[in-house]
Amino acid sequence: MEYLIIVVAVLAVLAIVTGAVFFVRPRRRGPGRAAPPAPPAPGQAGPAEASGATAVAPTLPPVTGPAGPPTVEEAPTPLAGRMVRLRGRLARSQSAFGAVLLGLLSRDALDDRAWEEVEDTLLAADLGVGPSRQLVDELRTQVKVEGAQGTEAVRALLRADLVNAIGADQDRALHIGPHGDRPAVVLVVGVNGTGKTTACGKLARALIGEGRSVLLGAADTFRAAAADQLQTWGQRVGARVVRSDREGADPASVAFEAVREGIEERVDTVIVDTAGRLHTKAGLMDELGKIKRVIEKRATVDEVLLVLDATTGQNGLRQARVFAEAVDITGIILTKLDGTAKGGIVVAVQRELGVPVKLVGLGEGPDDLAPFDPGTFVDAILGG
Numbered sequence: 269m270e271y272l273i274i275v276v277a278v279l280a281v282l283a284i285v286t287g288a289v290f291f292v293r294p295r296r297r298g299p300g301r302a303a304p305p306a307p308p309a310p311g312q313a314g315p316a317e318a319s320g321a322t323a324v325a326p327t328l329p330p331v332t333g334p335a336g337p338p339t340v341e342e343a344p345t346p347l348a349g350r351m352v353r354l355r356g357r358l359a360r361s362q363s364a365f366g367a368v369l370l371g372l373l374s375r376d377a378l379d380d381r382a383w384e385e386v387e388d389t390l391l392a393a394d395l396g397v398g399p400s401r402q403l404v405d406e407l408r409t410q411v412k413v414e415g416a417q418g419t420e421a422v423r424a425l426l427r428a429d430l431v432n433a434i435g436a437d438q439d440r441a442l443h444i445g446p447h448g449d450r451p452a453v454v455l456v457v458g459v460n461g462t463g464k465t466t467a468c469g470k471l472a473r474a475l476i477g478e479g480r481s482v483l484l485g486a487a488d489t490f491r492a493a494a495a496d497q498l499q500t501w502g503q504r505v506g507a508r509v510v511r512s513d514r515e516g517a518d519p520a521s522v523a524f525e526a527v528r529e530g531i532e533e534r535v536d537t538v539i540v541d542t543a544g545r546l547h548t549k550a551g552l553m554d555e556l557g558k559i560k561r562v563i564e565k566r567a568t569v570d571e572v573l574l575v576l577d578a579t580t581g582q583n584g585l586r587q588a589r590v591f592a593e594a595v596d597i598t599g600i601i602l603t604k605l606d607g608t609a610k611g612g613i614v615v616a617v618q619r620e621l622g623v624p625v626k627l628v629g630l631g632e633g634p635d636d637l638a639p640f641d642p643g644t645f646v647d648a649i650l651g652g
């Protein structure tokens with residue numbers, strides 16, 4: 269009997285210890301979820317409420333909703349060299365276009381019909397009428413003058429002409445250097461669904477990876493989900509988000525508050541996400557103009573980046589034009605280039621807006637945003 273009591277007691281103790289270990293052990297984070305960033309210093313929230321905007325202290329992210337980005341744990345890869353790393357994505361989406369071109373140009377006899385087919389291929393890749401014709405004219409002359417024959421010779425000519433059409437020496441750098449004690453400000457604009465909020469999150473992550481501090485402003489106040497999505501990104505990448513607690517609040521006051529707090533906290537960069545409802549052009553002009561003006565009361569708007577979805581083709585270009593008329597764009601973020609074979613849109617959009625593509629989106633992952641490099645892009649198209 270005594271023996272039985274001892275056995276039961278030992279088993280009971282074991283059960284208690286096992287249970288305690290199970291419950292006390294900290295819950296493992298899901299694979300790849302970032303640790304929460306440090307809470308803001310006391311007193312940071314400031315008079316946000318006065319302007320209808322509130323500073324949101326980072327807390328543990330709500331576990332992924334369908335709109336959330338993939339979870340992240342590793343440090344971001346450096347921005348430089350990302351396009352080479354993501355070349356495979358480009359090759360998958362663009363190489364069919366390159367293969368057709370090279371196939372046509374490698375024919376023994378390049379007659380009018382063949383050149384027309386080359387032009388049609390360029391047009392089908394969304395290069396645009398003017399640039400396609402110009403490229404064919406240049407190539408045609410070069411092939412004739414240089415007597416280029418064979419795949420390699422033609423490939424070299426085509427590579428040079430495509431890089432030239434894209435613009436090898438355009439300034440594609442993000443100008444977000446510090447202004448004394450003022451942060452650099454990046455305004456991100458574009459139609460909803462193009463990947464604006466995702467681009468803000470990816471950019472914040474990349475800049476933080478380079479050692480800069482970033483504050484995000486959720487000036488898309490029309491959709492609570494947009495601010496929530498930005499907040500999720502902020503929490504994952506370690507950037508505080510300034511947002512309104514009121515749907516439909518004045519976007520300009522949220523942008524102003526983000527910049528004000530950015531100055532107060534001496535952050536390096538403030539990235540402001542804006543609403544992209546395609547209402548009237550006048551409405552868009554009013555809204556974006558006001559956002560820019562109020563920011564400029566306190567800081568300089570260094571970059572106005574237009575986000576354009578590469579898969580939307582000519583329709584996307586039309587929308588881009590409306591934004592460009594509403595606000596001075598300084599660069600383009602071309603997203604979803606991994607999901608279209610129509611890489612010619614790079615040339616078309618630059619022509620249309622007169623500003624360079626600075627960044628490209630090559631997937632939904634947190635590091636799938638790369639500084640655009642024409643040479644790497646063309647090499648991926650031509651499989652070189």
Ligand code: GDP
Pocket residue numbers: 458459460461462463464465466467497544603604605606607628629630631632636
């Ligand atoms: P917003 O409404 O403009 O803010 O767009 P979101 O940032 O919510 O993005 C819309 C959808 O596009 C999301 O599902 C993103 O994951 C997706 N997305 C954004 N950028 C890219 C990209 O470069 N490639 C791919 N394949 N998907 C992207």
